[in-house]
Amino acid sequence: MYGTSAITAITAQNTVGVVAIHSVPPEIVLAQVRAVLADIRVDAVKVGMLGTAPVTHAVARALDELPAGIPVVVDPVMVAESGARLLDPDAQRALVDEILPRATVLTPNLPEARVLAGELSPAAADEDAEAEALARALLTLGPRAVVLTGGHRARAIDLFLDSAGDGSVISIEGPRHPDGAAHGSGCTHSSVLAARLARGDSPLDAARTARALAGEAVANGLRDVGAGAGPVDVTGLSQRPAN
Numbered sequence: 279m280y281g282t283s284a285i286t287a288i289t290a291q292n293t294v295g296v297v298a299i300h301s302v303p304p305e306i307v308l309a310q311v312r313a314v315l316a317d318i319r320v321d322a323v324k325v326g327m328l329g330t331a332p333v334t335h336a337v338a339r340a341l342d343e344l345p346a347g348i349p350v351v352v353d354p355v356m357v358a359e360s361g362a363r364l365l366d367p368d369a370q371r372a373l374v375d376e377i378l379p380r381a382t383v384l385t386p387n388l389p390e391a392r393v394l395a396g397e398l399s400p401a402a403a404d405e406d407a408e409a410e411a412l413a414r415a416l417l418t419l420g421p422r423a424v425v426l427t428g429g430h431r432a433r434a435i436d437l438f439l440d441s442a443g444d445g446s447v448i449s450i451e452g453p454r455h456p457d458g459a460a461h462g463s464g465c466t467h468s469s470v471l472a473a474r475l476a477r478g479d480s481p482l483d484a485a486r487t488a489r490a491l492a493g494e495a496v497a498n499g500l501r502d503v504g505a506g507a508g509p510v511d512v513t514g515l516s517q518r519p520a521n
Contacts, residue, residue: 279476281469282318284310286337287329289364293461293504299364301329304336311340320348321476324468325377327355331368338376349382349475352421353468354390370394379420383481385468388430391416405431410447413439423481425450425471425488429463429496436489438482450486452493459499459508466510467492 286307290297314320323344328334341350354373356365365373374394378384391412392399398415402408413426422441428434434454439447467488474484495510498517503509511517 279321279473281473282314284314284340286333287327287364289327293506293508295506296364299329301333304332307333307336308340311337312343315343320344322349322351322472324351324353324472325381326353326465326468327364328369328373328377329364330366331372334369334372334376338372338380341377341380349472349481350380351383351385351468351472351475352377352381353385353464354394355464356390356393374419378416381421382475383423383425383471383485384416384421385425385427385464385471386416387427387464388412391426394419406433409437413437413447417441423485425485427464427467427489428452429460434493436485438485440481448482450489452489453497455493455497455499457501458496459501459503459510460496461499461507462510462512463492463496466495466512 284307285302287302288300323341325337328337344350356370357363370393386394388409391409395412395415398418400408400411400415402411409426409431413424416424416426417439424439426437428436434452436450437447438450470491471484471488474487475481479487492510495512498511498514499508500511500516501508
């Protein structure tokens, strides 16, 4: 198994912040996807940063051109780890209207869930109750399942809710790694989840594996890279002996 990419935006950034963003023209985004579909079998798709409404429309069209039954994981990339906003307001509306109904699994963190839920965002007595209510609100927007990740919560517990299930919210627990490095953790989580769906896992099993591997990547994160939030270590670089 291997990955292919359709680039939607080019960012100039480091561990401290995002300096500039250049959106790829929508027709080029669509052309990239079509080039892959014409030559390479696609077993799952992960949607990440979209940036603008025209690009979001192009990605929605590309999703409709996938073979039937291909799972689609949507990581609603809105804000970089440094705090820079990565999604225009018009693109946010297009994401809710056009991308979420096409999603097999939606993987927001807590701040993203609050924004996506918008007027559906519930009032709750505590963060745990709010998180569960947000997962339920997001499921009404069209994805077949929601994984609300726990990295931005007091307890680092992911919540899983499937429209095909019995309505129960399932907790996916794992340790928090306060001394780790988390830049890229959301992308890692959603990519692993998509890869496991491609291998035939159920959404819940895929979400459990994604939680475990993203947690390890944060724990082993490269804290000495840059002056800001260091990158996760997915490939075990920090564990390899120095030459």
